[in-house]
Amino acid sequence: MEDEARCFLRRFVEEVQIGPDDPLPVSPLSRARVSQDELPGESLELGLRLLSARDAPQALSSLLCQAALSELLKSDLSPFRCTQENESGEEEEHGVLLSSESIQRFFLNKVKEVAVAWQRDLPAFPAGASQPPSYAVHAIRNVRRKMEDKHVAVAEFNQLFGFQDGVDRRYYAVFDGHGGVDAATYAATHLHVALSKQETLHSDVATAFKAAFSHVDEMFRGKAKRERLRSGSTGVAAFLQDQCLSVAWLGDSQAMLVRRGRAVTLMEPHKPEREDEKQRIEDLGGCVTFMGCWRVNGTYAVSRAIGDFDQKPYVSGDADCATVQLSGDEDYVLLACDGFFDMVKPAEVPQLVLEALREPGDLDGAAAPKATSADAVAQKLVQHARAAGSSDNITVMVVFLRSPEQLAQDIAKKAPAEAAQASDSQSKSGKE
Structure with a gap:
């Protein structure tokens, strides 16, 4: 190093x-x-x-x-x-x-x-500074005219913000802009910075995350006014602090956890048709109407976002947060925009990842370089959403809690046992 x-x-x-x-x-x-x-x-x-x-x-x-x-x-x-x-x-x-x-x-x-x-005079590098980040991301514009998604990965959170307490910290986020990319770019630039400044980050990540989202929303209000910007952005962010995973979100971008090959629900996206969101909007004097999809006051198809100041407070800037204590048997966290989750059910994800790890390689065509096993996972997921009919921008980020190589080895060990079990079942069925 x-x-x-x-x-x-x-x-x-x-x-x-x-x-x-x-x-x-x-x-x-x-x-x-x-x-x-x-x-x-x-x-x-x-x-x-x-x-x-x-x-x-x-x-x-x-x-x-x-x-x-x-x-x-x-x-x-x-x-x-x-x-x-x-x-x-x-x-x-x-x-x-x-x-x-x-x-x-x-x-x-x-x-x-x-x-x-x-x-x-080169300073001493902190312990763990040479460890490579273990994540994969793939993003495509798809058939949309513009790419309005943004993503950010800060595996070196401690080094970037000067934390020296020995606590491992990593940050990952996906933002899905609408009405332009400005709000998504702004959130991708400032949310992790705002999070790093929260005094409650060490003791209460959920409170810190919510305060950071609110602060960035208010910061963007100033920029939007002086530069006459009208865009908004949903977002989902994951923060790993030692053995604790916190996920915060606004809108319909989502995160899911996979443990021992099974999907674990972490959150419920903010959509206008969600009963509690509909009630909140109506209590404020707004309405939720169906115009091809459910919309707030006939405009936005999300009920919470950074920006969208013409529809505040109906489109809220208040984030939700969920925290999970990790036990060490988790495989990965997946973060993605609605361009993915509108077409792929969370229960489908583990099998798609297994297939990608079994057959890593060139998923983007003959002209593309051969993908690593980690890259292959993100590419496989994006391509599956597109093949399923997604016409939206698609961004998928997979944060591995165990290395892709270790997961692939586990899959390889399980495959012969699964094959033997299937063969045994067929043999018994034939005898019957």
């Missing part, structure tokens, strides 16, 4: 130039202005994207970005403030706004400064 890190740092420092007249090597999410509340999330996203494009080791990327952000937030940011206000007093309403390109150039130079310093 250390040799790989030193090699990358040397190459990165030599190749990357971020002078005042150089174009930024990656584009900021906010092209004009960014609020101080948005700065950590957008900076981390930008830095990770830059380092990933240059094949940096993932643990090193997280540590570099965390160190650079820490230096950025210690700095005097007043030179980057936007002084021009619009007629409605925008700066007062949304807090201090900063020039996005200028401050992100400043941040990327902080990344390079840290890289230069670490070339000379």
Whole structure:
């Protein structure tokens, strides 16, 4: 790990130039202005994207970005403030706004400064930093005109946010945008950052998750107003903290757990036709009507989401959360948007995964590289949903709680026993 890190740092420092007249090597999410509340999330996203494009080791990327952000937030940011206000007093309403390109150039130079310093004196990597993340994701636009799904995996949660208490933490999420991709992009950028800042994260993940969702929804309200955005996004996020799994969600994106090859229900999606959701909306003075599908006030087909401010509070920004204590016999957690779950029943998933692990390989056509067993699982699930008739964007993320290799070995051991049992049953049937 250390040799790989030193090699990358040397190459990165030599190749990357971020002078005042150089174009930024990656584009900021906010092209004009960014609020101080948005700065950590957008900076981390930008830095990770830059380092990933240059094949940096993932643990090193997280540590570099965390160190650079820490230096950025210690700095005097007043030179980057936007002084021009619009007629409605925008700066007062949304807090201090900063020039996005200028401050992100400043941040990327902080990344390079840290890289230069670490070339000379590489810090010790935390225990477990070299362990590869065990997840697979596959996403397709399908027949839709635009791709409005976003996903994020932060297997190096501790390194990215500076936790050093020895507790293992990992975060995974899928967001399904509608009316544009802005809300999904925003949630994918900021939700894990907001979660990391919650004081209750150590003791009560459910409370922390709900507060983080609400905070990001309110943050997006400010961006949507100043940039005249109208999109919304459902979302589902999973947080692993030692042997505890917490799943939080808004809308109809879903997560499921598979234990010993059997599907375990973790949640119920928020849909307008759900009796308690329908009652909540009607108590607020809204209505749920059928227009090809059940819709809130004749508009959105989900009853909870980030954004959709024209239909708040009927479309609620309040997330739900479920927590499960893991016992060690769990196989994986699957997160996916409704483009998958509208066509695939949870009970079908374990068998599809078994088939993919038995026959890993090229699932995307002859021109695609051969898939690993982990990749094959996500691809198999997406292709099955598409073949079943899904025309929506489809994103599937599989977070393995046991390695795909171990699962495949278990399947291989079970197969002969299952075959022998079937043969024995047939033999007995013949004798009868």
